[in-house]
Amino acid sequence: MADFLTDKPAQLNRALLIGVQTDDMTEGEGAELLSELKELVENLRITVTRTELINLRRPTPALLLGSGKAEELVALAKADGADVIVFDEALSPAQQRNWEELSGIAVIDRQEVILEIFADRAHTREAILQVALARMEYSLPRLTRAWTHLSRQRGKGAMGGEGETQLEQDRRIVRDRIAHLKSELANVVKQRDVQRRKRQRVPVPTCSIVGYTNAGKSTLLNTLTGAQVLAADKLFATLDPTTRQLVLRGNQKLLVTDTVGFIRRLPHGLVEAFKATLEEVIVAGFLVHVLDVTNPNVEHHHETTLSVLGELGAAEKTIVTVFNKIDAANPAMLQRARRLAPDALFVSAHPRAGLDTLESRCLELIAEAHADTELLVPHARYDVIARLYATGHVHSEEQEDGAVRLHGRFPPSQAAFFAPFVVK
Ligand SMILES: Nc1nc2c(ncn2[C@@H]2O[C@H](COP(=O)(O)OP(=O)(O)OP(=O)(O)O)[C@@H](O)[C@H]2O)c(=O)[nH]1
Ligand SMILES: [Mg+2]
Numbered sequence: 001m002a003d004f005l006t007d008k009p010a011q012l013n014r015a016l017l018i019g020v021q022t023d024d025m026t027e028g029e030g031a032e033l034l035s036e037l038k039e040l041v042e043n044l045r046i047t048v049t050r051t052e053l054i055n056l057r058r059p060t061p062a063l064l065l066g067s068g069k070a071e072e073l074v075a076l077a078k079a080d081g082a083d084v085i086v087f088d089e090a091l092s093p094a095q096q097r098n099w100e101e102l103s104g105i106a107v108i109d110r111q112e113v114i115l116e117i118f119a120d121r122a123h124t125r126e127a128i129l130q131v132a133l134a135r136m137e138y139s140l141p142r143l144t145r146a147w148t149h150l151s152r153q154r155g156k157g158a159m160g161g162e163g164e165t166q167l168e169q170d171r172r173i174v175r176d177r178i179a180h181l182k183s184e185l186a187n188v189v190k191q192r193d194v195q196r197r198k199r200q201r202v203p204v205p206t207c208s209i210v211g212y213t214n215a216g217k218s219t220l221l222n223t224l225t226g227a228q229v230l231a232a233d234k235l236f237a238t239l240d241p242t243t244r245q246l247v248l249r250g251n252q253k254l255l256v257t258d259t260v261g262f263i264r265r266l267p268h269g270l271v272e273a274f275k276a277t278l279e280e281v282i283v284a285g286f287l288v289h290v291l292d293v294t295n296p297n298v299e300h301h302h303e304t305t306l307s308v309l310g311e312l313g314a315a316e317k318t319i320v321t322v323f324n325k326i327d328a329a330n331p332a333m334l335q336r337a338r339r340l341a342p343d344a345l346f347v348s349a350h351p352r353a354g355l356d357t358l359e360s361r362c363l364e365l366i367a368e369a370h371a372d373t374e375l376l377v378p379h380a381r382y383d384v385i386a387r388l389y390a391t392g393h394v395h396s397e398e399q400e401d402g403a404v405r406l407h408g409r410f411p412p413s414q415a416a417f418f419a420p421f422v423v424k
Contacts, residue, residue: 129184222349282313
């Protein structure tokens, strides 16, 4: 196998970060994204030597920035002894290549940084496959670069002459590998589906915890259920869904799933790759959206999570908004949060505070969603019976003349479908 697929990333140590502020951004947005990029890069144990925010009027196809500005930035990178330039904006494969030729060092963008962090954190088979797939898809149009995946994986040999055929070979290898990863992933997902279906047969309501990375989702799951999920002050601590049972008042059970953190400008390939993982979000009865009330960018986090949920097709779900970390918040932060989401709950996952209110809210939602009903379904409508078993819970089933009498419950989203058959 070609070495660029298996190479361990060469250690890059010192980075110059470049962010842009464009006309269509709100004031200060470029700076905010840049400081977030700094955190992401530092997560890879790379020292940030300097951050530069550029006012960008008209992006250029060759280098994104004007060539004078580009020369200036390369000189700064050299003066700092940087071995990598990181852009917050997505660079096209051509722009990336041009920058690398101009600077003679690695040039990457936010997407590649995020892919790298995910690669670092992936432990289970599914997460490893998903990240590998996203990386392959990212690298395919970029194979002529001198550097990929933060490493000096290829010399300049791939460019021109004899290299051309090498490039063709590389592309084929990557395409084959993508196809292979996809089929392997499909198998893993199928197995997880079987497990989930087993779980659904047990009439236990479900919810998923979603939110921006580092909001405290895993900590909340741990405190609520006494689980042992890795919670850490680093981005994307969680890559795989973990489901634990929470026992609420009156012995009401609720299955709670922790999920991967969301982030602005999540590489598209990753959203695609993680859709399978995030299916837990789609099938959940309701969502608990956790926000870090102390984070100065909490509004953007709120918006990002809602938009990723939209992409997943989960925008219509009932969402309980929860501001976490009130133990570390000041009154101004709380006020700002209240303005952002007036119906939200305020909690602290660790040390524990306000969680009883959250549990009560969960109980209310379960009661609403799972009110028992009686349905009378003609035998001819076997599809209705099948759907009730698939999406709801059936307590009992009695055969009558030409019809089946069922006691059970169905999710509110299915109310219109089942309404004609409800007798009580
Ligand atoms: N002060 C305070 N810190 C908290 C609270 N809840 C979580 N944290 C801290 O916030 C950091 C992130 O917590 P996690 O639970 O890993 O966050 P997460 O949302 O699961 O993060 P990802 O898995 O990366 O998406 C950790 O250092 C926690 O200790 C809280 O209520 N108060
Ligand atoms: Mg987590």
